Amino acid sequence: MEVKNANAAMLSNYEVFKLLTDLKEQRRDAGKSKHSVGQQNLNTIMYETLKYLSKTPCSRQSPEIVKEFLSTMTHHKLTKAEKLQLLNHRPQTAVEIQLMVEESEERLSEEQIEELIQNVADVLPGDPEEEKVAAAADAEMDEGGDQS
Amino acid sequence: MFVLVEMVDTVRIPPWVFDRQLNDAIAEELNKKLANKVVYNVGLCICLYDITKLEDSYIFPGDGASHTKVHFRFVVFHPFLDEILAGKIKYCSQEGVHVTMGFFDDILIPPESLQQPAKFDEAEQVWVWEYETDEGAHDLYMDPGEEIRFRVADEVFVDTSPTGPAAAKTDAPAPPGQSTAPPAEESGEKKEAPYTLVVRTGTICEPGLGLLSWWNS
Numbered sequence: 001m002e003v004k005n006a007n008a009a010m011l012s013n014y015e016v017f018k019l020l021t022d023l024k025e026q027r028r029d030a031g032k033s034k035h036s037v038g039q040q041n042l043n044t045i046m047y048e049t050l051k052y053l054s055k056t057p058c059s060r061q062s063p064e065i066v067k068e069f070l071s072t073m074t075h076h077k078l079t080k081a082e083k084l085q086l087l088n089h090r091p092q093t094a095v096e097i098q099l100m101v102e103e104s105e106e107r108l109s110e111e112q113i114e115e116l117i118q119n120v121a122d123v124l125p126g127d128p129e130e131e132k133v134a135a136a137a138d139a140e141m142d143e144g145g146d147q148s
Numbered sequence: 149m150f151v152l153v154e155m156v157d158t159v160r161i162p163p164w165v166f167d168r169q170l171n172d173a174i175a176e177e178l179n180k181k182l183a184n185k186v187v188y189n190v191g192l193c194i195c196l197y198d199i200t201k202l203e204d205s206y207i208f209p210g211d212g213a214s215h216t217k218v219h220f221r222f223v224v225f226h227p228f229l230d231e232i233l234a235g236k237i238k239y240c241s242q243e244g245v246h247v248t249m250g251f252f253d254d255i256l257i258p259p260e261s262l263q264q265p266a267k268f269d270e271a272e273q274v275w276v277w278e279y280e281t282d283e284g285a286h287d288l289y290m291d292p293g294e295e296i297r298f299r300v301a302d303e304v305f306v307d308t309s310p311t312g313p314a315a316a317k318t319d320a321p322a323p324p325g326q327s328t329a330p331p332a333e334e335s336g337e338k339k340e341a342p343y344t345l346v347v348r349t350g351t352i353c354e355p356g357l358g359l360l361s362w363w364n365s
Contacts (some may be wrong), residue, residue: 001157006190008221016150016194016223023195038180043195045184048251056234082173085232095356095363099232099299110333 010080013058013088014066020050057090060125069123076108076116090124092117150231152197153190153224156217157181161205163212171199174218182222186342189305191226191251201303225252225319234297234360237290240275242268245290247298247347254330256340257298261348262290263358288362295360302346 024046038042053059066087073083078101085100094113098104155187157178175196182193201219227233235249245262247255259266263277269289277288290296322349349357356363 001155003187003190004154004156004219004227006153007151008154011150011152011223013149019223020195024196039176041185042179042183045251052250053333081228081231089232089234090268093356093363099297099356102230 010084012066012084013053013056015060016049017058020046020053022047024050056088057126058088060127061087065123065125069120072119072123076112076119080141086116086120087124090120090126092121092126149225149227149231150194151191151224151226152221153187153193153226154200154219154221156219156357158215158217161214163214166214170202170205170216174199174202174216177251178218178220178222186305187224188307191224192343194225194251197221197223227303229300229302231300232297232357233300234295237292237294238298239292240268240273240290245275245296247296252345254344255347256296256319256344257347261301261346263349265305266317274320288359290359296349297357297360298347298349300345301348304344304346306340306342306344308340308342 044140070083073086078086082101086097088102089096091097091100094110094117097108097113097116098112108116157185159174159177161170161173161177176332178196183195184193190301194304195284197220199218199220203219205214205216207213233249235247235255238246238253239267240246243256244252244259245257249255259268259275262275263279265280267276268274269276272289274292275290279286279288
């Protein structure tokens, strides 16, 4: 076996998630061979990777969302690796942006960081569970304000 | 986190599989060979992405199976240096904090790369970050099962291909008819992980890494 190119392309978590979900559908329809001894490794790695990825933001993305995200990100002038990390992690705070974008204090002003967070939150869908909890907490705070 | 790796290999299709489409048979063989396996200096192979080129299939004398040279692309887990990843703490030991991502387990945070100051609590077998504020010191425990964010600092590939029989392990040759296998628990026999990620959560000016619960108010 020969490795022609160990880094032909970078894949986003969404692409791998979609590939594995489609492969799972295909194997489910095919039926008989998936329980043979040789296929155990593939089953294990598919199951574990799908389990991990379904808990990340990529499980709520689609090709259109990814395209829209990349076009929104063009004017922020980020490297490919930084855009990929933002796509995979969907950061919500300035601290997370500073981790993923190198030298963010020098390259981005505070408003630009805020704008970046806003863009990420608008284009990439968030966790509906988390947003429910956040909305409930906000509602409570508003009610507390009204009562006092 | 994931990369596409272009590879070339000769795939052997046994005769009892000849009724299936060649592409499907080859895809199955490639997945069987590489899925969940670490390729030296490449990473942990996940699954086949696509087949780019199939060359002619040949049958050789003495073997009924067909051999086909295949150019294909494989999805491989290979995080780049300084990438931010998230995982769960598996357990803590003197060597550091062991983190798992479910499909990949060999992630280690050595003690010097934890948020300083950190100490190892022997009784509970956990690492603790002693966080000092003006009000006093808070002990933040790194408990197993907690979600943790970390940055990739280094990767270690170990070639675990089998080596030849160990030279002169036993002094006296055993008489014929008796088993000569040395006991499995010999001190020299350690299972090394073929691919380990050395990661860090603490540097002087890097807030945001470590347990997610520390940063999400």
